[in-house]
Amino acid sequence: MADGFERDVYALVRQVPAGRVTTYGAVAKALGKPMGARQVGWVLNNSFKCVPSVPAHRVVNRQGLLTGAVHFPADRPMDEQLKAEGVNIAAGAVVEFERVFWDPNQEL
């Protein structure tokens, strides 16, 4: 635990502003692992038991689809939290994904 990668993912995802979404590749690339997108997903999976809770719902795939919604708790689905933050969701995908997209390499 406390791997540089994991710690970086948490820090970066936590810095994502509400109403904005980022992608696994963007985060992975920001961490210096452009091909380590999968690991970002695994780290976020551990983030559920990590405190404070990491806004993993703000992380979606390159297509803007909420692929990880199935791994979210039924009490608080991904689209529900995103909608609560002002992000419109349609068909399990982010509306105007490019508009709400938050690039860690560009904004950070």
Add this chain to the structure above:
DNA sequence: CATCTGACCTAGT
């Protein structure tokens, strides 16, 4: 113990 799959992405053909 070996093999495959999994919140994916990039590159090459």
Add this chain to the structure above:
DNA sequence: AACTAGGCCAGAT
């Protein structure tokens, strides 16, 4: 432009 292959790390069967 579409498809195939490769890469990353860990968990599950």
